[in-house]
Amino acid sequence: MAAQPTCFQEADPRLALWRRAGVEGAGTFFLMLAAGGGGIAAARVFAAVPGMILPITAIVIASALVALIVALGSVSGGHYNPLITMLQWLAGERSRGCTIAYMLAQFAGGLAGGIAAALLWGAPVGGAGGFGWHGIASEFVASAGLMLVVFGCMRSKRVETGPFAVGAWLIAAVIALPTTSFANPAIVLGAAVSAGPVALGGASLVPYVGAEIVGALLALLLLLLLFPRGAEA
Template sequence: MAAASFARRGASRRPWPGGARTCFHEADPEAPLVRRAAAEGLGTAMLVLAAGGAGLAAERAFGPGADLILPMLALTIPAALAGLIVAFGALSGGHFNPLITGLQWLAGDRSGRCLAAYAAAQTAGAAAGGVAAALLWGVRAGAGALALPSPGWPEAASEAAASAGLMLVVFGCARSLKPETGPFAVAAWLTAAILALPSMSCANPAVALGVVLTAGPAALPASALAWFWPAQVGGALAAFACIQLLFPRRGGAGRALLLQPGDPS
């Protein structure tokens, strides 16, 4: 009875025996859902604001198409994300990404109501952050995005790879029961992926929408969403299959088989 009431309030299900703390799960799953969703929306807005603003700042500093713009984005976006996860992670889990929330729901770690609230807040926050970045720099939101070339299969494959890698890092850290590792491991992966992959590695459907609504080097044409969203979801689901294989569950939902040194394999 109490468990049913817990799920109806939209709380995430405490995923670890003994209340062990993991990254990307809130410290208090019984905190009001509106507070946790608000943190997700605000954090996603700040992330997209940093991404869009960094692109516009780099363009003004170095000129359009300058070689230093990509390294600036690879520095700014992961740094902002790490800081936001540290700041909001204890309250909401620090997802700022519907893929993370969705895979937690698939794993049985989060209720459907919580998934819906988080995803809505993340999407609205990303849209607000994209528009705000353009307005703060005195550029019309979406300006220049229509002139950008539409992505194709290489960029879609890039987003699938970036999303799969990000989910493997997120869930690998979470299921290792080392909460302090998550923000910095995620930042490290994104830095590498932004530099190494041709799509700039959104790896996040909400962020992809946000950068469509911003301006400057970080902006995407609206047509990119038709390529990026399915690729991101596909990459995340492929990663989820790997996660279930590498971290099998036993004893019901929310319990991962985590072998410590000296345990029998």
């Protein structure tokens, strides 16, 4: 019997790795461009109503991610996030070579997207140094929640709902958490060289990424308990 298709997995893993990794790089680039550019635009348009900046930024980020997953996900799986790729490797669902290629492409895309957003808007690069322990805890929670949504959809074989579930979670997490829920090491890297509300100071890079990795690993442990091997829906 043929395996039932699932989301966040490429439709044809035999497709050349450079093509699949290229899609991951391009998708991460456009995701970071939308996050950075959307934040700058919202800050300028709603300068007199600062309370609107965060929800508008959340909608922009979630919309871009859903669109990119739906449009390109069949080629690469539509991760655009090293955490997803890393957990698939740890779960034995992706080879080491593919994992390395995807993650390199994702980091390169995030970096380029952050720079492009600042250049296109002519905005000064740089942001706050972070939120201390509150920021680290925020990224831990954001990453754990995102991975639970992503892999919960994968294990449930809900192919069509995966992108929209991720988008819905991101809108909620961006608004609810103090760091605007990066939950993505490639986007954190891009934010460190970008501008506007999503920009981060370099001091946030290591602690935020560390918190995201730990949050993702916790999510993997929970997923192993919730979806034991052979018991997926």
